[in-house]
Amino acid sequence: xxxxxxxxxxxxxxxxxxxxxxxxxxxxxxxxxxxxxxxxxxxxxxxxxxxxxxxxxxxxxxxxxxxxxxxxxxxxxxxxxxxxxxxxxxxxxxxxxxxxxxxxxxxxxxxxxxxxxxxxxxxxxxxxxxxxxxxxxxxxxxxxxxxxxxxxxxxxxxxxxxxxxxxxxxxxxxxxxxxxxxxxxxxxxxxxxxxxxxxxxxxxxxxxxxxxxxxxxxxxxxxxxxxxxxxxxxxxxxxxxxxxxxxxxxxxxxxxxxxxxxxxxxxxxxxxxxxxxxxxxxxxxxxxxxxxxxxxxxxxxxxxxxxxxxxxxxxxxxxxxxxxxxxxxxxxxxxxxxxxxxxxxxxxxxxxxxxxxxxxxxxxxxxxxxxxxxxxxxxxxxxxxxxxxxxxxxxxxxxxxxxxxxxxxxxxxxxxxxxxxxxxxxxxxxxxxxxxxxxxxxxxxxxxxxxxxxxxxxxxxxxxxxxxxxxxxxxxxxxxxxxxxxxxxxxxxxxxxx
Numbered sequence: 001x002x003x004x005x006x007x008x009x010x011x012x013x014x015x016x017x018x019x020x021x022x023x024x025x026x027x028x029x030x031x032x033x034x035x036x037x038x039x040x041x042x043x044x045x046x047x048x049x050x051x052x053x054x055x056x057x058x059x060x061x062x063x064x065x066x067x068x069x070x071x072x073x074x075x076x077x078x079x080x081x082x083x084x085x086x087x088x089x090x091x092x093x094x095x096x097x098x099x100x101x102x103x104x105x106x107x108x109x110x111x112x113x114x115x116x117x118x119x120x121x122x123x124x125x126x127x128x129x130x131x132x133x134x135x136x137x138x139x140x141x142x143x144x145x146x147x148x149x150x151x152x153x154x155x156x157x158x159x160x161x162x163x164x165x166x167x168x169x170x171x172x173x174x175x176x177x178x179x180x181x182x183x184x185x186x187x188x189x190x191x192x193x194x195x196x197x198x199x200x201x202x203x204x205x206x207x208x209x210x211x212x213x214x215x216x217x218x219x220x221x222x223x224x225x226x227x228x229x230x231x232x233x234x235x236x237x238x239x240x241x242x243x244x245x246x247x248x249x250x251x252x253x254x255x256x257x258x259x260x261x262x263x264x265x266x267x268x269x270x271x272x273x274x275x276x277x278x279x280x281x282x283x284x285x286x287x288x289x290x291x292x293x294x295x296x297x298x299x300x301x302x303x304x305x306x307x308x309x310x311x312x313x314x315x316x317x318x319x320x321x322x323x324x325x326x327x328x329x330x331x332x333x334x335x336x337x338x339x340x341x342x343x344x345x346x347x348x349x350x351x352x353x354x355x356x357x358x359x360x361x362x363x364x365x366x367x368x369x370x371x372x373x374x375x376x377x378x379x380x381x382x383x384x385x386x387x388x389x390x391x392x393x394x395x396x397x398x399x400x401x402x403x404x405x406x407x408x409x410x411x412x413x414x415x416x417x418x419x420x421x422x423x424x425x426x427x428x429x430x431x432x433x434x435x436x437x438x439x440x441x442x443x444x445x446x447x448x449x450x451x452x453x454x455x456x457x458x459x460x461x462x463x464x465x466x467x468x469x470x471x472x473x474x475x476x477x478x479x480x481x482x483x484x485x486x487x488x489x490x491x492x493x494x495x496x497x498x
Contacts, residue, residue: 050373051381057366058384061359065391068355073398075243075348094125095203097196097259098179102169103142103187104134110188110312112145117190119152123197129155130173131187135163166255167286171273174265182260188312189256190218198307199259209264209299210291212241212253213307222315229313229320231411235399240352241303247346248300251338252288257309260290261299268293277333278434285330292337317417324422328429363388364423388415 099118103111118129131149136142149155158172174182181203183196195213202211214237217230244250253260265272272290275282282289291301314320335357342350366388370381392412400408 050369050376051379054366054369054373054381054384057362057369058387061362061366062387062391064355064359064362068351068359069395069398071348071351072239072243072355073402075246076239077242092125094123094200095180096126096128096178097123097181097183097200098173098177098262099127099129099183099185099196100170100173100177101129101131101185101187102134102166102173103131103136104163104166104169105136105138106142106187108138108142108145111142112148113190114185114187115145115149115155117193118185119149119154120193121191121196122193123200125200126179127154127196128177128179130158130177131155132158132160132169132173134160134166134169165283167273167283170286171269174262174269178262180262182262182265184255184258184260185309186256186311188218190310191257192308195257195307195309198304202302202304203259203261205300207300208248208302209261209294209297210250210253210301211259211304211307212250212302213257213309214238214303214305215254215256216308216310217313218310219312219315225317225320226313226315227407228411228414228417231399231408232414233313234403234408235411237303238305238402239399242305244349244352245301245303247349248302249295249341249345249349250301250303251291251295251349251352253291253294253301255287256311257307258287260294264294264297264299268297280434282330282333284326285333288330288334289337292334292341295341296337317421321421321425325425325429328426329433329435332430332433360423360426363419364427367419367423388419 101114101118106114115129115131121127129149129152131146133139133142133146146157150157156176158169158176160169160172170184181200183199185191191213199211199213202208215233217226217233220226220230241250268290271293272286275289294301314323339353342353366384370384373379373381392415396409396411399411400406
Protein backbone atom coordinates (compact mmCIF):
# COMPACT_ATOMS: atom_id res chain seq x y z
CA UNK A 1 0.00 0.00 0.00
CA UNK A 2 1.39 3.38 -1.01
CA UNK A 3 1.10 6.64 0.92
CA UNK A 4 -1.53 7.71 -1.61
CA UNK A 5 -3.71 4.82 -0.40
CA UNK A 6 -2.96 5.59 3.24
CA UNK A 7 -3.96 9.23 2.86
CA UNK A 8 -7.18 8.27 1.09
CA UNK A 9 -8.11 5.94 3.92
CA UNK A 10 -7.21 8.32 6.76
CA UNK A 11 -10.28 9.21 8.75
CA UNK A 12 -12.44 6.73 6.87
CA UNK A 13 -11.52 3.63 8.83
CA UNK A 14 -11.42 3.01 12.55
CA UNK A 15 -7.93 2.56 13.92
CA UNK A 16 -7.22 -0.94 15.11
CA UNK A 17 -6.32 -1.42 18.75
CA UNK A 18 -3.41 -3.50 17.52
CA UNK A 19 -2.14 -0.71 15.25
CA UNK A 20 0.70 0.52 17.54
CA UNK A 21 2.21 -2.94 17.87
CA UNK A 22 1.75 -3.70 14.17
CA UNK A 23 3.26 -0.33 13.24
CA UNK A 24 6.30 -0.82 15.44
CA UNK A 25 6.67 -4.38 14.18
CA UNK A 26 6.65 -3.08 10.60
CA UNK A 27 9.00 -0.18 11.32
CA UNK A 28 11.59 -2.52 12.85
CA UNK A 29 11.37 -5.11 10.12
CA UNK A 30 9.62 -7.68 12.29
CA UNK A 31 12.56 -8.05 14.66
CA UNK A 32 10.48 -8.32 17.82
CA UNK A 33 11.58 -11.79 18.72
CA UNK A 34 13.08 -13.29 21.83
CA UNK A 35 16.45 -13.41 20.09
CA UNK A 36 16.49 -9.61 19.81
CA UNK A 37 14.69 -8.79 23.02
CA UNK A 38 17.15 -10.85 25.01
CA UNK A 39 19.90 -8.32 25.65
CA UNK A 40 22.89 -10.61 25.48
CA UNK A 41 26.34 -9.41 24.61
CA UNK A 42 25.58 -9.89 20.93
CA UNK A 43 22.47 -7.70 20.96
CA UNK A 44 23.27 -5.07 23.57
CA UNK A 45 25.51 -3.11 21.19
CA UNK A 46 22.82 -2.55 18.50
CA UNK A 47 20.37 -1.54 21.21
CA UNK A 48 22.83 0.97 22.63
CA UNK A 49 23.41 2.29 19.13
CA UNK A 50 19.69 2.91 18.71
CA UNK A 51 19.52 4.80 21.98
CA UNK A 52 22.64 6.81 21.13
CA UNK A 53 21.35 7.63 17.65
CA UNK A 54 18.03 8.85 19.01
CA UNK A 55 19.71 10.91 21.74
CA UNK A 56 22.30 12.52 19.46
CA UNK A 57 19.80 13.28 16.69
CA UNK A 58 17.24 14.86 19.01
CA UNK A 59 20.00 16.86 20.74
CA UNK A 60 21.15 18.30 17.41
CA UNK A 61 17.51 18.99 16.63
CA UNK A 62 17.08 20.85 19.93
CA UNK A 63 20.21 22.94 19.30
CA UNK A 64 19.20 23.82 15.75
CA UNK A 65 15.63 24.53 16.84
CA UNK A 66 16.77 26.87 19.60
CA UNK A 67 19.11 28.87 17.35
CA UNK A 68 16.76 29.01 14.38
CA UNK A 69 13.53 29.80 16.20
CA UNK A 70 15.15 32.36 18.48
CA UNK A 71 16.62 34.17 15.48
CA UNK A 72 13.34 33.90 13.59
CA UNK A 73 11.37 35.38 16.49
CA UNK A 74 13.86 38.25 16.73
CA UNK A 75 13.45 39.15 13.06
CA UNK A 76 9.71 38.46 12.84
CA UNK A 77 8.55 41.75 14.33
CA UNK A 78 6.24 43.54 11.85
CA UNK A 79 7.95 46.39 10.01
CA UNK A 80 5.92 46.83 6.80
CA UNK A 81 5.08 50.32 5.60
CA UNK A 82 1.44 49.80 4.66
CA UNK A 83 0.28 51.39 7.90
CA UNK A 84 1.57 54.80 6.77
CA UNK A 85 -1.02 57.51 6.40
CA UNK A 86 -3.10 57.30 3.25
CA UNK A 87 -2.57 61.02 2.90
CA UNK A 88 1.00 60.44 1.77
CA UNK A 89 -0.31 59.56 -1.70
CA UNK A 90 -2.78 61.47 -3.83
CA UNK A 91 -5.55 59.19 -5.06
CA UNK A 92 -4.88 60.42 -8.61
CA UNK A 93 -1.39 58.92 -8.48
CA UNK A 94 -2.46 55.48 -7.26
CA UNK A 95 -1.81 52.71 -9.80
CA UNK A 96 -4.51 50.65 -11.46
CA UNK A 97 -5.00 47.19 -9.99
CA UNK A 98 -6.23 44.06 -11.76
CA UNK A 99 -7.65 41.37 -9.47
CA UNK A 100 -7.47 37.83 -10.86
CA UNK A 101 -9.80 35.17 -9.46
CA UNK A 102 -9.24 31.66 -10.89
CA UNK A 103 -12.38 29.60 -10.30
CA UNK A 104 -12.93 25.85 -10.65
CA UNK A 105 -16.01 24.03 -9.33
CA UNK A 106 -16.35 26.58 -6.53
CA UNK A 107 -19.33 26.61 -4.19
CA UNK A 108 -21.61 29.46 -5.36
CA UNK A 109 -21.96 30.97 -1.88
CA UNK A 110 -18.21 30.89 -1.31
CA UNK A 111 -17.55 32.47 -4.71
CA UNK A 112 -20.17 35.15 -4.10
CA UNK A 113 -18.56 36.05 -0.77
CA UNK A 114 -15.17 36.30 -2.49
CA UNK A 115 -16.43 38.61 -5.25
CA UNK A 116 -18.39 40.72 -2.78
CA UNK A 117 -15.26 41.31 -0.69
CA UNK A 118 -13.42 42.45 -3.83
CA UNK A 119 -16.27 44.71 -4.93
CA UNK A 120 -16.25 46.38 -1.50
CA UNK A 121 -12.56 47.27 -1.53
CA UNK A 122 -11.77 50.75 -0.22
CA UNK A 123 -9.54 51.78 -3.11
CA UNK A 124 -9.89 55.12 -4.83
CA UNK A 125 -8.04 54.31 -8.06
CA UNK A 126 -8.98 52.05 -10.97
CA UNK A 127 -9.83 48.49 -9.97
CA UNK A 128 -10.76 45.78 -12.46
CA UNK A 129 -11.64 42.17 -11.67
CA UNK A 130 -11.05 39.17 -13.95
CA UNK A 131 -12.87 35.99 -12.93
CA UNK A 132 -11.48 33.02 -14.87
CA UNK A 133 -13.77 29.99 -14.96
CA UNK A 134 -11.40 27.07 -15.46
CA UNK A 135 -13.86 24.68 -17.10
CA UNK A 136 -16.10 24.25 -14.05
CA UNK A 137 -18.49 21.30 -14.14
CA UNK A 138 -20.97 23.25 -11.99
CA UNK A 139 -21.25 26.18 -14.40
CA UNK A 140 -25.04 26.23 -14.10
CA UNK A 141 -24.74 26.60 -10.33
CA UNK A 142 -22.28 29.50 -10.42
CA UNK A 143 -23.84 31.29 -13.40
CA UNK A 144 -26.26 33.30 -11.18
CA UNK A 145 -23.20 34.63 -9.34
CA UNK A 146 -21.60 35.60 -12.66
CA UNK A 147 -24.83 37.26 -13.77
CA UNK A 148 -25.05 39.29 -10.56
CA UNK A 149 -21.52 40.69 -10.76
CA UNK A 150 -21.51 41.16 -14.52
CA UNK A 151 -23.70 44.21 -13.87
CA UNK A 152 -20.69 45.83 -12.21
CA UNK A 153 -18.56 47.38 -15.00
CA UNK A 154 -15.41 46.56 -13.06
CA UNK A 155 -15.99 42.81 -13.44
CA UNK A 156 -14.89 40.75 -16.45
CA UNK A 157 -15.42 37.03 -16.96
CA UNK A 158 -13.16 34.67 -18.89
CA UNK A 159 -14.22 31.11 -19.67
CA UNK A 160 -11.58 28.50 -20.51
CA UNK A 161 -12.71 25.77 -22.92
CA UNK A 162 -11.73 23.04 -20.44
CA UNK A 163 -10.02 22.57 -17.10
CA UNK A 164 -6.48 23.78 -17.78
CA UNK A 165 -5.04 24.43 -14.33
CA UNK A 166 -4.58 27.45 -12.10
CA UNK A 167 -1.40 28.55 -13.85
CA UNK A 168 -3.09 28.71 -17.26
CA UNK A 169 -6.06 30.54 -15.74
CA UNK A 170 -3.76 33.17 -14.24
CA UNK A 171 -1.88 33.65 -17.50
CA UNK A 172 -5.13 34.04 -19.47
CA UNK A 173 -6.19 36.89 -17.17
CA UNK A 174 -2.75 38.53 -17.13
CA UNK A 175 -2.71 38.65 -20.92
CA UNK A 176 -6.23 40.09 -20.99
CA UNK A 177 -5.61 42.87 -18.46
CA UNK A 178 -3.46 45.97 -18.27
CA UNK A 179 -3.23 47.22 -14.65
CA UNK A 180 0.13 48.23 -13.23
CA UNK A 181 -0.36 45.82 -10.33
CA UNK A 182 -1.91 42.35 -10.37
CA UNK A 183 -3.57 40.83 -7.30
CA UNK A 184 -4.22 37.09 -7.28
CA UNK A 185 -7.13 36.00 -5.08
CA UNK A 186 -8.32 32.41 -4.71
CA UNK A 187 -12.03 31.88 -5.27
CA UNK A 188 -12.52 30.61 -1.70
CA UNK A 189 -10.91 33.68 -0.13
CA UNK A 190 -12.49 36.86 1.24
CA UNK A 191 -10.53 40.09 1.66
CA UNK A 192 -10.73 42.72 4.36
CA UNK A 193 -11.92 46.05 2.85
CA UNK A 194 -8.45 47.64 2.98
CA UNK A 195 -6.35 44.78 1.57
CA UNK A 196 -5.81 46.29 -1.90
CA UNK A 197 -4.92 49.68 -0.43
CA UNK A 198 -2.40 48.25 2.04
CA UNK A 199 -0.70 46.08 -0.56
CA UNK A 200 -0.53 48.96 -3.05
CA UNK A 201 1.10 51.24 -0.45
CA UNK A 202 3.75 48.58 0.10
CA UNK A 203 4.32 48.15 -3.64
CA UNK A 204 5.29 51.84 -4.00
CA UNK A 205 8.87 50.61 -3.67
CA UNK A 206 9.89 49.80 -7.25
CA UNK A 207 12.32 47.12 -6.04
CA UNK A 208 9.43 45.02 -4.71
CA UNK A 209 8.11 42.49 -7.20
CA UNK A 210 5.56 40.74 -4.99
CA UNK A 211 3.76 41.20 -1.68
CA UNK A 212 1.51 38.82 0.25
CA UNK A 213 -1.06 39.45 2.96
CA UNK A 214 -1.77 37.58 6.16
CA UNK A 215 -3.98 34.51 5.79
CA UNK A 216 -6.50 33.21 8.29
CA UNK A 217 -8.94 30.29 8.15
CA UNK A 218 -12.48 31.49 7.46
CA UNK A 219 -13.86 28.11 8.62
CA UNK A 220 -11.68 27.67 11.68
CA UNK A 221 -14.63 26.57 13.84
CA UNK A 222 -15.83 23.79 11.53
CA UNK A 223 -13.95 20.72 12.83
CA UNK A 224 -11.20 19.75 15.27
CA UNK A 225 -8.64 20.21 12.47
CA UNK A 226 -9.49 23.70 11.19
CA UNK A 227 -8.41 25.66 14.30
CA UNK A 228 -5.06 23.86 14.18
CA UNK A 229 -4.62 24.88 10.54
CA UNK A 230 -5.63 28.45 11.39
CA UNK A 231 -2.89 28.59 14.03
CA UNK A 232 -0.47 26.95 11.60
CA UNK A 233 -1.21 29.73 9.10
CA UNK A 234 -0.64 32.40 11.74
CA UNK A 235 2.75 30.92 12.61
CA UNK A 236 3.75 30.56 8.97
CA UNK A 237 2.80 34.18 8.23
CA UNK A 238 3.83 36.02 11.38
CA UNK A 239 7.01 34.13 12.14
CA UNK A 240 8.41 32.51 9.02
CA UNK A 241 7.23 34.99 6.36
CA UNK A 242 7.69 38.01 8.62
CA UNK A 243 11.32 37.08 9.32
CA UNK A 244 12.04 36.45 5.64
CA UNK A 245 10.41 39.77 4.74
CA UNK A 246 12.89 41.60 6.97
CA UNK A 247 15.46 40.80 4.27
CA UNK A 248 13.12 41.25 1.30
CA UNK A 249 13.03 37.56 0.45
CA UNK A 250 9.73 35.90 1.31
CA UNK A 251 10.28 32.50 -0.31
CA UNK A 252 6.63 31.87 -1.16
CA UNK A 253 3.95 34.53 -1.65
CA UNK A 254 0.83 32.48 -1.07
CA UNK A 255 -1.85 32.41 -3.76
CA UNK A 256 -4.96 33.36 -1.78
CA UNK A 257 -3.70 36.95 -1.48
CA UNK A 258 -0.57 37.90 -3.43
CA UNK A 259 0.10 41.09 -5.40
CA UNK A 260 2.62 41.27 -8.26
CA UNK A 261 4.14 44.05 -10.35
CA UNK A 262 2.98 43.63 -13.95
CA UNK A 263 6.29 44.70 -15.47
CA UNK A 264 8.01 41.91 -13.52
CA UNK A 265 5.32 39.39 -14.43
CA UNK A 266 5.68 40.09 -18.13
CA UNK A 267 9.42 39.47 -17.94
CA UNK A 268 8.87 36.12 -16.23
CA UNK A 269 5.63 34.95 -17.79
CA UNK A 270 7.22 32.61 -20.33
CA UNK A 271 9.40 30.94 -17.68
CA UNK A 272 6.41 30.63 -15.39
CA UNK A 273 4.18 29.11 -18.06
CA UNK A 274 6.73 26.60 -19.33
CA UNK A 275 8.15 25.30 -16.04
CA UNK A 276 9.41 21.73 -16.47
CA UNK A 277 10.50 19.09 -13.99
CA UNK A 278 12.43 16.13 -15.39
CA UNK A 279 11.22 17.07 -18.84
CA UNK A 280 7.54 17.17 -17.90
CA UNK A 281 5.28 20.22 -17.32
CA UNK A 282 5.01 21.16 -13.65
CA UNK A 283 1.43 22.00 -12.82
CA UNK A 284 1.39 22.65 -9.09
CA UNK A 285 3.32 24.83 -6.65
CA UNK A 286 2.57 27.87 -8.80
CA UNK A 287 2.91 30.41 -5.99
CA UNK A 288 6.30 29.21 -4.76
CA UNK A 289 7.77 28.96 -8.25
CA UNK A 290 6.59 32.43 -9.27
CA UNK A 291 8.05 33.90 -6.06
CA UNK A 292 11.40 32.20 -6.66
CA UNK A 293 11.42 33.58 -10.21
CA UNK A 294 10.83 37.08 -8.80
CA UNK A 295 13.77 36.72 -6.42
CA UNK A 296 15.99 35.29 -9.16
CA UNK A 297 15.24 38.33 -11.33
CA UNK A 298 16.44 40.61 -8.52
CA UNK A 299 13.09 41.76 -7.15
CA UNK A 300 12.25 41.82 -3.45
CA UNK A 301 9.28 39.92 -2.03
CA UNK A 302 7.59 41.08 1.18
CA UNK A 303 4.88 40.28 3.70
CA UNK A 304 2.18 42.76 4.79
CA UNK A 305 0.86 41.62 8.16
CA UNK A 306 -2.16 43.93 8.28
CA UNK A 307 -3.57 42.99 4.86
CA UNK A 308 -5.92 40.27 6.11
CA UNK A 309 -7.46 37.59 3.89
CA UNK A 310 -9.59 34.69 5.12
CA UNK A 311 -9.50 31.47 3.12
CA UNK A 312 -11.27 28.12 3.39
CA UNK A 313 -8.95 25.40 4.73
CA UNK A 314 -9.33 21.59 4.61
CA UNK A 315 -11.70 20.36 7.30
CA UNK A 316 -10.81 16.67 6.99
CA UNK A 317 -7.50 14.98 7.61
CA UNK A 318 -7.36 13.26 4.23
CA UNK A 319 -7.80 16.52 2.31
CA UNK A 320 -5.23 18.21 4.54
CA UNK A 321 -2.64 15.51 3.88
CA UNK A 322 -3.24 15.67 0.14
CA UNK A 323 -2.64 19.43 0.28
CA UNK A 324 0.55 18.97 2.32
CA UNK A 325 1.83 16.30 -0.06
CA UNK A 326 1.37 18.61 -3.03
CA UNK A 327 3.08 21.46 -1.22
CA UNK A 328 5.98 19.24 -0.11
CA UNK A 329 6.60 18.10 -3.67
CA UNK A 330 6.62 21.68 -4.97
CA UNK A 331 8.99 22.73 -2.18
CA UNK A 332 11.49 20.01 -3.02
CA UNK A 333 11.20 20.74 -6.74
CA UNK A 334 12.17 24.39 -6.22
CA UNK A 335 14.84 23.74 -3.58
CA UNK A 336 17.74 23.66 -6.04
CA UNK A 337 16.51 26.84 -7.71
CA UNK A 338 16.27 28.61 -4.35
CA UNK A 339 19.73 27.41 -3.25
CA UNK A 340 21.27 29.44 -6.07
CA UNK A 341 19.89 32.57 -4.43
CA UNK A 342 21.60 32.09 -1.07
CA UNK A 343 25.01 33.65 -1.89
CA UNK A 344 23.32 36.99 -2.63
CA UNK A 345 20.87 36.90 0.29
CA UNK A 346 21.31 37.57 4.01
CA UNK A 347 22.90 34.89 6.18
CA UNK A 348 19.65 34.47 8.07
CA UNK A 349 18.04 33.07 4.93
CA UNK A 350 20.81 30.47 4.75
CA UNK A 351 19.94 29.53 8.32
CA UNK A 352 16.30 29.43 7.26
CA UNK A 353 17.01 26.88 4.51
CA UNK A 354 19.24 24.81 6.80
CA UNK A 355 16.62 24.89 9.53
CA UNK A 356 13.89 23.69 7.18
CA UNK A 357 15.85 20.78 5.79
CA UNK A 358 18.11 19.58 8.60
CA UNK A 359 15.37 20.09 11.19
CA UNK A 360 13.19 17.51 9.49
CA UNK A 361 16.14 15.15 9.07
CA UNK A 362 17.20 15.24 12.73
CA UNK A 363 13.64 15.01 14.01
CA UNK A 364 12.79 12.09 11.73
CA UNK A 365 15.99 10.22 12.58
CA UNK A 366 15.47 10.64 16.32
CA UNK A 367 11.86 9.52 16.04
CA UNK A 368 12.71 6.44 13.98
CA UNK A 369 15.53 5.39 16.30
CA UNK A 370 13.37 6.03 19.35
CA UNK A 371 10.52 3.90 18.00
CA UNK A 372 12.95 1.11 17.14
CA UNK A 373 14.39 1.29 20.65
CA UNK A 374 10.91 1.10 22.16
CA UNK A 375 9.93 -1.84 19.95
CA UNK A 376 13.09 -3.90 20.43
CA UNK A 377 13.87 -3.26 24.08
CA UNK A 378 10.57 -2.09 25.55
CA UNK A 379 12.57 0.90 26.81
CA UNK A 380 11.07 4.36 26.48
CA UNK A 381 13.48 6.90 24.89
CA UNK A 382 12.84 9.44 27.63
CA UNK A 383 15.40 11.99 26.45
CA UNK A 384 13.88 12.11 22.97
CA UNK A 385 10.37 12.37 24.38
CA UNK A 386 11.43 15.12 26.81
CA UNK A 387 13.11 17.21 24.10
CA UNK A 388 10.15 16.96 21.73
CA UNK A 389 7.61 17.72 24.47
CA UNK A 390 9.57 20.67 25.90
CA UNK A 391 10.23 22.12 22.42
CA UNK A 392 6.54 21.90 21.66
CA UNK A 393 5.45 23.65 24.85
CA UNK A 394 8.06 26.40 24.52
CA UNK A 395 7.08 26.95 20.90
CA UNK A 396 3.38 27.15 21.70
CA UNK A 397 3.95 29.37 24.74
CA UNK A 398 6.00 31.88 22.73
CA UNK A 399 3.35 31.91 20.00
CA UNK A 400 0.63 32.42 22.60
CA UNK A 401 2.45 35.44 24.02
CA UNK A 402 3.21 36.96 20.60
CA UNK A 403 -0.33 36.45 19.31
CA UNK A 404 -1.83 37.38 22.70
CA UNK A 405 -4.12 34.37 22.40
CA UNK A 406 -4.14 31.51 24.90
CA UNK A 407 -5.53 29.17 22.24
CA UNK A 408 -2.05 28.74 20.76
CA UNK A 409 -1.20 26.46 23.68
CA UNK A 410 -3.56 24.00 22.01
CA UNK A 411 -1.34 23.91 18.93
CA UNK A 412 0.61 21.23 20.77
CA UNK A 413 -2.08 18.85 19.48
CA UNK A 414 -0.56 19.32 16.03
CA UNK A 415 2.64 17.58 17.15
CA UNK A 416 1.39 13.97 16.74
CA UNK A 417 0.13 14.86 13.24
CA UNK A 418 3.52 16.26 12.36
CA UNK A 419 5.53 13.38 13.82
CA UNK A 420 3.54 10.39 12.62
CA UNK A 421 1.91 11.68 9.42
CA UNK A 422 3.67 14.73 7.98
CA UNK A 423 7.26 13.55 8.45
CA UNK A 424 6.64 10.23 6.63
CA UNK A 425 4.65 12.21 4.07
CA UNK A 426 7.71 14.34 3.33
CA UNK A 427 9.78 11.23 2.71
CA UNK A 428 7.10 9.94 0.34
CA UNK A 429 6.96 13.32 -1.43
CA UNK A 430 10.73 13.26 -1.91
CA UNK A 431 10.52 9.78 -3.42
CA UNK A 432 7.66 10.70 -5.78
CA UNK A 433 8.68 14.12 -7.08
CA UNK A 434 7.69 13.24 -10.63
CA UNK A 435 4.14 12.38 -9.58
CA UNK A 436 1.79 15.16 -10.69
CA UNK A 437 -1.36 13.79 -9.08
CA UNK A 438 -3.58 15.90 -6.81
CA UNK A 439 -3.06 19.09 -8.76
CA UNK A 440 -4.60 22.25 -7.41
CA UNK A 441 -6.72 22.89 -10.50
CA UNK A 442 -6.54 19.84 -12.71
CA UNK A 443 -4.45 19.08 -15.76
CA UNK A 444 -2.85 21.76 -17.82
CA UNK A 445 -3.87 22.67 -21.30
CA UNK A 446 -2.99 25.12 -24.03
CA UNK A 447 -3.90 28.65 -23.14
CA UNK A 448 -3.86 29.75 -26.75
CA UNK A 449 -7.36 28.32 -27.11
CA UNK A 450 -8.74 30.57 -24.39
CA UNK A 451 -11.96 32.34 -25.27
CA UNK A 452 -13.02 35.34 -23.25
CA UNK A 453 -16.75 35.65 -22.72
CA UNK A 454 -18.84 38.29 -21.03
CA UNK A 455 -21.80 36.80 -19.20
CA UNK A 456 -25.06 37.98 -20.76
CA UNK A 457 -25.94 41.34 -19.26
CA UNK A 458 -27.79 44.50 -20.26
CA UNK A 459 -24.53 46.43 -19.70
CA UNK A 460 -21.78 44.63 -21.58
CA UNK A 461 -18.23 45.45 -20.63
CA UNK A 462 -15.64 46.39 -23.21
CA UNK A 463 -12.73 43.98 -23.10
CA UNK A 464 -9.03 44.80 -23.32
CA UNK A 465 -7.18 43.76 -26.43
CA UNK A 466 -5.98 40.29 -25.51
CA UNK A 467 -3.81 40.02 -28.61
CA UNK A 468 -1.73 43.08 -27.82
CA UNK A 469 -1.46 42.03 -24.19
CA UNK A 470 -0.20 38.65 -25.29
CA UNK A 471 2.47 40.26 -27.46
CA UNK A 472 3.61 42.48 -24.63
CA UNK A 473 3.92 39.41 -22.43
CA UNK A 474 6.84 38.14 -24.49
CA UNK A 475 9.78 37.95 -22.05
CA UNK A 476 12.79 40.22 -22.60
CA UNK A 477 15.15 37.56 -21.20
CA UNK A 478 17.27 38.83 -18.52
CA UNK A 479 13.31 35.57 -10.54
CA UNK A 480 6.55 30.11 -3.88
CA UNK A 481 6.50 28.17 -0.76
CA UNK A 482 3.88 26.22 1.69
CA UNK A 483 2.92 26.34 2.71
CA UNK A 484 8.24 27.27 3.46
CA UNK A 485 7.73 24.36 5.72
CA UNK A 486 9.42 24.11 9.07
CA UNK A 487 9.21 21.16 11.42
CA UNK A 488 11.41 22.75 14.05
CA UNK A 489 9.85 22.71 17.49
CA UNK A 490 7.52 20.07 16.03
CA UNK A 491 5.40 22.66 14.25
CA UNK A 492 4.75 22.08 10.57
CA UNK A 493 4.56 25.45 8.91
CA UNK A 494 4.06 24.08 5.40
CA UNK A 495 2.34 26.93 3.70
CA UNK A 496 2.70 27.03 -0.02
CA UNK A 497 -0.64 27.98 -1.34
CA UNK A 498 -1.86 26.80 -4.65
